[in-house]
Amino acid sequence: MPKPRTDSGNKNLISENLIRLRQKNHLSQRDLAKKLQLVGCDMDRNVITRIETQKRYVTDIELVKLCEVLKTTFEELTKNEQ
Numbered sequence: 001m002p003k004p005r006t007d008s009g010n011k012n013l014i015s016e017n018l019i020r021l022r023q024k025n026h027l028s029q030r031d032l033a034k035k036l037q038l039v040g041c042d043m044d045r046n047v048i049t050r051i052e053t054q055k056r057y058v059t060d061i062e063l064v065k066l067c068e069v070l071k072t073t074f075e076e077l078t079k080n081e082q
Helices: 015-024 029-038 046-053 060-070 073-079
Strands: none
Touching: 015 046, 015 060, 015 073, 029 046, 029 060, 060 073
């Protein structure tokens, strides 16, 4: 069974919001990856890049950890303003 994608073919809903929130927090992709690792989420810079460029799906556990590190809500991270 194929994995779901958005109408535009994207693999996740958070790429643009992740970039915006990461920059708002003055974090590089590497800095974000380090903070995620400190809270128990094994992601490196390459994973962040793949999420931001729509080449990777994001798990629910990863969404929770991203919200924690970026000090934001699930709604803010997943909102679609298109």
